[in-house]
Amino acid sequence: MALLGTNGAGKTTLLRILATLLVPTSGAALVAGYDPVHDPAAVRRHLGHHAGTDLGFYPRLTGRENLRFFGRLNYLSDAVLRTRIAELAERFELVGALDRQVRTLSAGTLQRLSLLRALLHQPKVLLLDEPTRSLDAIGASEFRRFLKTEVHLHHGTSILFASHILPEIEFLADRVVVLKEGSLVAFDTPSALKSGTGSSSLEEAFFRLTGHSVHSPEEVRPV
Amino acid sequence: MTQTLRNLVLFFERDVRIARTYRGPFVLELLEALFGAALFYYVARFVDSPELRQALPQGTSYFAYSLVGFVFFDYLNAALDTFDRSILEARDAGTLEPLLTTQVSLTTILIGSAIYPFVVTTLRIAVYLAWGAFLFDFPLRAANWLTVVVVLLASLLAFSGLGILSSAYLLLFKRGNPAKWLILGVSSVVGGMLFPVSILPDWLQVIAHLNPITYALDAMRAALLDDATVPSIARPVLILLFFAVILLPVSLATFHWALLRTKVTGTLTHR
Numbered sequence: 001m002a003l004l005g006t007n008g009a010g011k012t013t014l015l016r017i018l019a020t021l022l023v024p025t026s027g028a029a030l031v032a033g034y035d036p037v038h039d040p041a042a043v044r045r046h047l048g049h050h051a052g053t054d055l056g057f058y059p060r061l062t063g064r065e066n067l068r069f070f071g072r073l074n075y076l077s078d079a080v081l082r083t084r085i086a087e088l089a090e091r092f093e094l095v096g097a098l099d100r101q102v103r104t105l106s107a108g109t110l111q112r113l114s115l116l117r118a119l120l121h122q123p124k125v126l127l128l129d130e131p132t133r134s135l136d137a138i139g140a141s142e143f144r145r146f147l148k149t150e151v152h153l154h155h156g157t158s159i160l161f162a163s164h165i166l167p168e169i170e171f172l173a174d175r176v177v178v179l180k181e182g183s184l185v186a187f188d189t190p191s192a193l194k195s196g197t198g199s200s201s202l203e204e205a206f207f208r209l210t211g212h213s214v215h216s217p218e219e220v221r222p223v
Numbered sequence: 224m225t226q227t228l229r230n231l232v233l234f235f236e237r238d239v240r241i242a243r244t245y246r247g248p249f250v251l252e253l254l255e256a257l258f259g260a261a262l263f264y265y266v267a268r269f270v271d272s273p274e275l276r277q278a279l280p281q282g283t284s285y286f287a288y289s290l291v292g293f294v295f296f297d298y299l300n301a302a303l304d305t306f307d308r309s310i311l312e313a314r315d316a317g318t319l320e321p322l323l324t325t326q327v328s329l330t331t332i333l334i335g336s337a338i339y340p341f342v343v344t345t346l347r348i349a350v351y352l353a354w355g356a357f358l359f360d361f362p363l364r365a366a367n368w369l370t371v372v373v374v375l376l377a378s379l380l381a382f383s384g385l386g387i388l389s390s391a392y393l394l395l396f397k398r399g400n401p402a403k404w405l406i407l408g409v410s411s412v413v414g415g416m417l418f419p420v421s422i423l424p425d426w427l428q429v430i431a432h433l434n435p436i437t438y439a440l441d442a443m444r445a446a447l448l449d450d451a452t453v454p455s456i457a458r459p460v461l462i463l464l465f466f467a468v469i470l471l472p473v474s475l476a477t478f479h480w481a482l483l484r485t486k487v488t489g490t491l492t493h494r
Contacts, residue, residue, distance in 0.1 A: 013489070019324055023486040041326065049324045056321035058237065060244040065237075072233050073325035075226070101244070117321070 005179035048118030059103035234335025302382030309336035384470020
């Protein structure tokens with residue numbers, strides 16, 4: 001499921017509420033059947049969270065040391081961690097980066113390392129905030145394919161992600177939540193959003209739903 | 224319980240691994256301790272007088288008295304600084320949120336992050352005393368090590384409450400707690416760091432006896448310089464534990480409340 005909205009619409013805030021990092025002023029939510037406000041520990045047992053900006057690693061530790069530390073804090077044994085790290089690092093093409101200090105890794109590598117960490121304890125629900133922000137086109141495409149096939153289809157993990165990249169949303173999301181200034185304005189499949197607004201693309205549908213004017217390509221003239 | 228202990232060890236291990244990547248500071252700290260011990264030795268030689276000897280516990284040199292006061296004052300400093308620093312570092316490195324989405328409790332994160340700095344402070348104190356004994360005749364043979372350990376633990380518990388309160392302030396207001404500097408300033412004057420509390424005016428002695436550092440230094444000097452047994456220093460140790468029993472639950476509750484406030488206001492990672 002994708003969260004779509006302009007800057008400041010509340011996508012990150014919603015993800016952080018579900019990740020138990022913020023307490024909502026009103027409303028209720030359930031993550032994997034648990035309430036993030038009243039039962040945050042249970043929510044965290046079933047949750048993987050990958051933030052878009054601060055990826056949160058210890059820069060002077062290696063990737064493997066960081067993963068082991070956070071994995072152990074999620075009650076994974078050393079034996080399980082060894083297997084999971086090896087397996088996921090192979091798929092994420094991170095094997096060569098595991099034994100390097102995190103401060104020497106590129107932004108894209110860190111992004112993948114952060115997702116690997118979020119998946120270590122095989123969470124039922126994965127929250128991703130702009131997961132492909134720092135990846136190049138090939139890396140982003142690989143990453144999306146991995147999320148869809150391995151994480152969602154193979155492991156059955158539910159994914160809720162915020163993104164501004166509409167093709168990414170169309171590729172990954174069964175349903176889209178459209179937010180505007182903290183309120184939900186639409187919730188449907190990408191094709192239903194398009195047909196419901198009489199739009200030919202998800203971009204057009206998004207513009208219509210959020211009250212922005214749709215510009216035709218002809219209106220954009222070279223200067 | 225076992226899981227909590229394992230988690231605490233994990234935090235300690237994390238900090239040791241990080242510290243291992245910085246090699247220079249360790250050697251520099253050894254030298255700093257040497258110069259620190261030398262400083263107290265020569266100051267003590269310079270200020271030695273019959274009046275001073277009369278004010279000190281019998282048989283104690285001013286060098287030994289002031290060195291113990293100075294190095295154990297570092298515990299109060301470490302307690303007030305450690306929790307703040309762990310929050311600041313986690314916030315700046317962006318690890319605070321990933322930590323808070325793991326399954327360990329906040330209390331474990333706080334205590335776990337404090338173990339390494341306390342161990343390092345203990346080692347630094349040991350190095351100071353070792354230089355003092357090796358070069359300047361500090362009377363290490365007079366120490367009762369079991370009592371030293373008991374006093375250390377009781378002091379840590381008593382001081383930690385103040386440190387956790389300080390980090391609650393930091394969470395809420397994003398800046399270091401000014402009360403921390405007040406506590407350190409007042410304690411350095413009235414806590415008996417470099418001179419006995421008995422030479423202070425009466426009203427300052429009252430303040431001194433409301434401060435855990437006074438009891439910690441009294442007990443530590445007795446343990447290190449006078450071979451005091453645990454029963455013989457039961458009073459200051461019990462007072463330190465009383466401070467801990469009051470301050471620890473209050474500080475942890477305040478910290479939890481401060482964290483909840485920052486989660487409501489969305490300012491947890493704000494600088």
